[in-house]
Amino acid sequence: MPKLAEPAETHDPLSIFSERESQVRSYCRSWPVAFDTAVGSRMTDIDGKSYLDFFAGAGALNYGHNNPALKAPLLDYLARDGVVHGLDMHTAAKAEFLRTFTDVVLAPRGLDYKVQFPGPTGTNAVESALKLARKVTGKEAMINFTNAFHGMTLGSLSVTGNSMKRGGAGIPLVHATPMPYDNYFDGTVPDFLWFERVLEDAGSSLNEPAAVIVETVQGEGGINPARAEWLRGLADLCNRHKILLIVDDVQMGCGRTGPFFSFEIAGIQPDIVCISKSISGYGLPMALTLIKPELDVWGPGEHNGTFRGNNPAFVTATAALREYWSDDRLERSTLAKGETVDATLRGLVETLPALELAAKGRGLARGLSFGDHTLADKTAAAAFERGLLLETAGPESEVAKIMPALTITDGELDEGLEIFADAVRSVAR
Numbered sequence: 001m002p003k004l005a006e007p008a009e010t011h012d013p014l015s016i017f018s019e020r021e022s023q024v025r026s027y028c029r030s031w032p033v034a035f036d037t038a039v040g041s042r043m044t045d046i047d048g049k050s051y052l053d054f055f056a057g058a059g060a061l062n063y064g065h066n067n068p069a070l071k072a073p074l075l076d077y078l079a080r081d082g083v084v085h086g087l088d089m090h091t092a093a094k095a096e097f098l099r100t101f102t103d104v105v106l107a108p109r110g111l112d113y114k115v116q117f118p119g120p121t122g123t124n125a126v127e128s129a130l131k132l133a134r135k136v137t138g139k140e141a142m143i144n145f146t147n148a149f150h151g152m153t154l155g156s157l158s159v160t161g162n163s164m165k166r167g168g169a170g171i172p173l174v175h176a177t178p179m180p181y182d183n184y185f186d187g188t189v190p191d192f193l194w195f196e197r198v199l200e201d202a203g204s205s206l207n208e209p210a211a212v213i214v215e216t217v218q219g220e221g222g223i224n225p226a227r228a229e230w231l232r233g234l235a236d237l238c239n240r241h242k243i244l245l246i247v248d249d250v251q252m253g254c255g256r257t258g259p260f261f262s263f264e265i266a267g268i269q270p271d272i273v274c275i276s277k278s279i280s281g282y283g284l285p286m287a288l289t290l291i292k293p294e295l296d297v298w299g300p301g302e303h304n305g306t307f308r309g310n311n312p313a314f315v316t317a318t319a320a321l322r323e324y325w326s327d328d329r330l331e332r333s334t335l336a337k338g339e340t341v342d343a344t345l346r347g348l349v350e351t352l353p354a355l356e357l358a359a360k361g362r363g364l365a366r367g368l369s370f371g372d373h374t375l376a377d378k379t380a381a382a383a384f385e386r387g388l389l390l391e392t393a394g395p396e397s398e399v400a401k402i403m404p405a406l407t408i409t410d411g412e413l414d415e416g417l418e419i420f421a422d423a424v425r426s427v428a429r
């Protein structure tokens with residue numbers, strides 16, 4: 001075999017991205033390397049440099065990269081020519097997922113939901129929830145919350161807070177009225193004062209809402225946790241005013257805050273629940289819209305999508321539920337690791353008063369906000385230089401977001417927190 005000629009000049013392996021990929025690319029601008037392999041909580045770039053991952057696919061990799069307990073059944077399934085694409089046909093893989101989801105997740109929690117497979121992304125679960133709430137109630141108005149994030153398609157954007165993201169729509173985003181999220185007024189205003197008032201006042205001009213959509217902890221909005229009593233108050237308000245309650249658990253579900261569903265701490269049962277990101281467990285696209293049975297008034301095909309039947313995702317989702325949710329070990333370890341992160345963040349708040357830091361979060365969804373809003377991005381950049389991946393959140397990217405895989409080892413967590421603390425101290429200078 002003739003040897004291939006060596007290229008005359010070595011090309012920058014990253015130049016293809018700036019030449020060919022749209023300006024819309026974003027995460028890669030913060031991390032200007034090309035990643036090649038990833039295992040657990042580590043990613044390796046094409047030059048062999050290893051990074052610790054406190055990003056976890058924005059919450060899509062709660063069980064880490066290429067988790068062996070999920071990879072083995074996936075490889076077996078592909079090797080035996082299991083159905084890959086199935087629209088909404090019955091398949092063995094989907095039947096197993098639905099049975100396992102019922103036995104491992106729904107039944108032990110006393111929850112009875114019908115499962116809709118919308119398109120395979122979070123925003124699809126949200127769109128279908130909004131459509132269904134409108135169909136059930138015959139009303140078009142929605143209530144959303146300040147700093148909410150629900151996805152980038154038009155319906156989801158209409159209930160999303162961020163003005164830059166909303167602006168991308170290019171058309172008016174209508175039929176949603178924002179209400180203050182928990183702690184919007186720094187705890188000085190009684191919960192739901194304005195919401196109750198405009199609902200009851202015939203002169204308020206509020207359109208009668210079909211549903212309220214809420215995150216229990218706002219992820220993109222800046223790691224803002226709502227208190228359990230606030231969530232109970234919201235569920236009670238919805239119940240009294242006959243408004244449907246939609247919980248968007250796309251990012252905080254699948255154990256991110258500890259329990260499988262993030263709303264479990266409040267003891268509430270939302271009418272509709274949106275799940276996506278980590279439900280496949282492997283980073284494969286998959287989403288669920290969970291619907292109280294009496295609300296399941298869809299006509300066949302009234303909401304559909306070509307990739308609803310991503311069967312390899314059903315295989316890894318089933319494996320993840322069996323591996324991690326048959327007992328409470330993962331939940332307990334997530335809460336313990338969350339306390340470890342919180343202790344580090346509180347230590348920084350105390351030792352660096354000049355930065356006006358605040359520690360935020362629940363479970364393993366954690367954040368550190370900076371008085372000077374530019375410092376969170378600088379901290380993320382300093383962390384990257386030190387081999388740690390993390391993103392920022394909040395309306396002005398003022399929060400450094402700490403979201404490791406739930407399966408991160410204690411050693412890796414400590415190592416990452418040390419790098420993080422060092423990065424914060426470096427921007428303080």
Ligand SMILES: *Cc1c(COP(=O)(O)O)cnc(C)c1O
Pocket residue numbers: 120121122123124126149150151152215219220248249250251252276277
């Ligand atoms: C990520 C996210 C979405 C959108 O999910 P996509 O898969 O990006 O469409 C919706 N809601 C919340 C709370 C999210 O974090």
